[in-house]
Amino acid sequence: MGQQEEMDVESLQKSGRRRGNCLDVFLVISVIFLFVAVAAVAVGGSMAVLELRSKLEPARPSIGVEALKLSGDAPDPVYKMQNFAYLEATSSELKTSTMQWAPVAYGAGTSVGNNFLFDAQQNSLKPKKVGNYFMFIDLNLTCTFNCTAGHLSVHIGDKLTCEVELPAVADKTPVSRKCWTVSRIDGQKLLTQMTVPKEGLQYWKLELSSSRFGMFLVD
The missing domain is CATH 1.20.5 (Single alpha-helices involved in coiled-coils or other helix-helix interfaces)
Structure with a gap:
């Protein structure tokens, strides 16, 4: 056992x-x-x-690089500019209307690549290629004197909307708003529509050199 x-x-x-x-x-x-x-x-x-x-x-071309602070590296020198468009505002007046834009000189050409059609008369931008585009808009505003409060709205077609709340101020207080999106574009002609209150936004103005609209093809 x-x-x-x-x-x-x-x-x-x-x-x-x-x-x-x-x-x-x-x-x-x-x-x-x-x-x-x-x-x-x-x-x-x-x-x-x-x-x-x-x-x-x-x-990120040499023009307006601060508008696309997506990375800290230098822009790729072999980038093909035809897939990029960059416009700056040409009117500082805030009113309900189509915003006025203009391309910027870039090298031997302009900041609107061959993939885009820019109509200076209609202030429209149309990508030629169907695809997904990164779109951005920077709005920089300054009060000149005793500005009233109000709401500013900017629409780029039906793809991007940027809303700005402006305070009532008596000095040169700057207000900045940056908006962006990625959206599919299929032959649409893009117009930028600004809308302000009926009573207007007295003494507010749009800073031209720092108010811009741009887009580039992602895929």
């Missing part, structure tokens, strides 16, 4: 060691699997960020 009990105890000890070894192997495999999964997610995320960054960074 004593010998049988000793064999049973020894068997239980060996079985316990086997279970312990299996558990150790399982834990090691689980940790390795978790590490590989996390690494794969990290690599995939990094690749996605780099892909998006590679598309956004080239859109």
